[in-house]
Structure formats: C-alpha cells, structure tokens
Amino acid sequence: MADDSVPVKTYVPPYQKERWREHADRLGMSQSEFVRTMVQAGRRDFEVPDRPSSEEPAEDTSSGLEPRVKDALSGDDHRSWDALLESVTDGVEDRLEEALESLQERNVVQYSGREGGYRLVEES
Helix, strand or coil: CCCCCCCCCCCCCHHHHHHHHHHHHHHCCCHHHHHHHHHHHHHHCCCCCCCCCCCCCCCCCCCCHHHHHHHHHCCCCCCCHHHHHHHHCCCHHHHHHHHHHHHHHCCCEEEECCCCEEEECCCC
16 A cells, blocks of 8 residues: 555644745645655654663763753743744754755765655665
C-alpha cells in the first residue's frame, strides 16, 4: 500500500505559510510537496539519543535548548508557542535553504519532484 496517501494537518502562522509558498514556487513544487520534502529532509539528519539504562545517570537531552527557551522568556511578557518556536529556531529554515542550494550547485544533492524530494548524487 505504498501508493496510498493520507492527509496530515498542521497549523502555522500566516507569515510562515507565505514563506513556504514562496519557497515552493521557487522550486516549482506544490505546497504539499514542499512540506513533505522539507519534513523528510529534516528527518534525514535527526538523531534520537539513546535512552539511558536504569544503571546509567540520565543525561541532559535538551541539546542546549533550555537556555535558549529561558532567554526567549526573559522579561515580564508571556510568549506564545509560535513566538517561542520562532525564537529558538531562528534562521533554521534559511540555513537549510542555503545549504540545499549550495549542495545542488555543486551537484552533491539533486531534487526530483517526480521522486518526491532530495537525494545525494552518486559519485562515479
């Protein structure tokens, strides 16, 4: 059943949807294809830390995120989830876009809309 598709819903702020739409347009992709591709690209380098055994002391798994959250929350104002997310992920989308563009220019990574995303170019 690999050819079956099911819908997935998410909610993003209007400015983010517009950025994604513009980026998708530049790549000649639909918005659905763009979101699917970016999620897969993000998951490719995502590492899940091993869970410590009961004998091992638990390590800090925040990956340095807690200090960034505390910095974003400094002050008297409350911050929404979206505002916090934007604060701690500042520039990630732009850096990913720049990295993919650079890799494509050097023919290290190739994008195929037909195949549904990016892949490394095989060395000859």
